[in-house]
Amino acid sequence: xxxxxxxxxxxxxxxxxxxxxxxxxxxxxxxxxxxxxxxxxxxxxxxxxxxxxxxxxxxxxxxxxxxxxxxxxxxxxxxxxxxxxxxxxxxxxxxxxxxxxxxxxxxxxxxxxxxxxxxxxxxxxxxxxxxxxxxxxxxxx
Amino acid sequence: xxxxxxxxxxxxxxxxxxxxxxxxxxxxxxxxxxxxxxxxxxxxxxxxxxxxxxxxxxxxxxxxxxxxxxxxxxxxxxxxxxxxxxxxxxxxxxxxxxxxxxxxxxxxxxxxxxxxxxxxxxxxxxxxxxxxxxxxxxxxx
DNA sequence: TCCTGATAAATTGTATACAATTTAATTGTA
DNA sequence: TACAATTAAATTGTATACAATTTATCAGGA
Numbered sequence: 230x231x232x233x234x235x236x237x238x239x240x241x242x243x244x245x246x247x248x249x250x251x252x253x254x255x256x257x258x259x260x261x262x263x264x265x266x267x268x269x270x271x272x273x274x275x276x277x278x279x280x281x282x283x284x285x286x287x288x289x290x291x292x293x294x295x296x297x298x299x300x301x302x303x304x305x306x307x308x309x310x311x312x313x314x315x316x317x318x319x320x321x322x323x324x325x326x327x328x329x330x331x332x333x334x335x336x337x338x339x340x341x342x343x344x345x346x347x348x349x350x351x352x353x354x355x356x357x358x359x360x361x362x363x364x365x366x367x368x369x370x
Numbered sequence: 371x372x373x374x375x376x377x378x379x380x381x382x383x384x385x386x387x388x389x390x391x392x393x394x395x396x397x398x399x400x401x402x403x404x405x406x407x408x409x410x411x412x413x414x415x416x417x418x419x420x421x422x423x424x425x426x427x428x429x430x431x432x433x434x435x436x437x438x439x440x441x442x443x444x445x446x447x448x449x450x451x452x453x454x455x456x457x458x459x460x461x462x463x464x465x466x467x468x469x470x471x472x473x474x475x476x477x478x479x480x481x482x483x484x485x486x487x488x489x490x491x492x493x494x495x496x497x498x499x500x501x502x503x504x505x506x507x508x509x510x511x
Numbered sequence: 512t513c514c515t516g517a518t519a520a521a522t523t524g525t526a527t528a529c530a531a532t533t534t535a536a537t538t539g540t541a
Numbered sequence: 542t543a544c545a546a547t548t549a550a551a552t553t554g555t556a557t558a559c560a561a562t563t564t565a566t567c568a569g570g571a
Contacts, residue, residue: 232476234483237415237431241490241497242393244504246412247433249390250558251508252383257560268527271387274378285549290378292388295550297528304526321536321549335373342375349382351507356382359503362496363385367392391528398530409557426519436520438558445556462519462566 255348256341263337268297269305270338276311277335281326283316292367310334396489397482404478409438410446411479417452418476422467424457451475 237243253267260270275282275290282290284298302325305311310331316322351359378384394408401411416423416431423431425439443466446452451472457463492500 235415235418241501244508245393246390248504248507249387252386274376277376299551338376355503360382362500363389366389366492367385440521
């Protein structure tokens with residue numbers, strides 16, 4: 230019928246949005262004990278890999294802008310996880326790096342991905358397909 | 371290596387979360403002209419189908435709680451789209467229904483799903499697979 | 512009927528998100 | 542070298558989200 234395109238069940242956006250929120254909730258029991266929120270966790274994932282990068286670079290990795298990152302990073306600095314330092318090569322940029330405490334947290338976080346995949350009822354192959362499709366969707370956006 | 375499980379590229383959560391946010395941004399140019407935010411839009415999708423339901427029911431359809439819905443619905447009521455009314459059968463519940471203006475908005479929204487699928491670089495088959503996987507993921511959460 | 516437990520919204524507090532603007536620094540160019 | 546355009550963070554304002562608590566109402570049993 231005319232309005233079928235507006236049915237909730239016909240919107241791809243809806244399960245995408247709902248699943249993303251539910252996954253974040255799934256992380257909470259594992260992130261609370263190490264004192265991270267979900268967004269702080271994905272920031273840490275990048276920093277554990279790259280060691281030091283600017284707010285700008287962090288933002289393009291994570292699809293987040295300075296309006297989100299600035300207060301988040303200030304909080305993480307206050308919590309002793311990271312250091313924020315102006316780049317002397319280009320004073321417009323702020324370089325984010327890990328403190329020793331931030332580096333050390335990696336060993337506590339290492340259990341999390343395994344614990345989380347246990348919460349997800351997709352087979353390895355399905356998770357792989359989902360991963361590819363989501364990245365395809367992201368790729369050309 | 372030991373820390374590979376913590377690489378951003380190995381997290382399913384990350385493209386899921388990022389894609390969800392990007393899709394919401396994609397809606398903005400089409401929702402702005404009809405005066406809806408993304409969350410208001412998905413509320414309207416349910417109301418266009420069901421006509422009247424409680425905040426509780428709306429919340430379980432949309433995976434949203436009263437902390438999110440109450441202020442959102444008050445805003446939509448102030449904007450003249452919906453009516454909030456205590457259920458006389460059970461005074462704990464609030465029944466949400468559409469105003470004439472809310473019903474009329476459906477005809478302006480009907481273009482949106484088509485316009486949006488034009489923004490998404492997945493084939494029909496891929497979108498179908500994604501839909502199934504996301505719902506599977508949601509189903510047992 | 513009275514009281515206890517359960518339920519639905521609303522409220523409070525915290526944490527994201529992002530658009531738009533502002534501030535400070537840099538770059539390219541006449 | 543001035544200076545306009547660009548760039549990176551930060552700021553401001555608005556809108557979600559959700560956990561935890563509170564308030565009002567309802568339901569079931571002694």
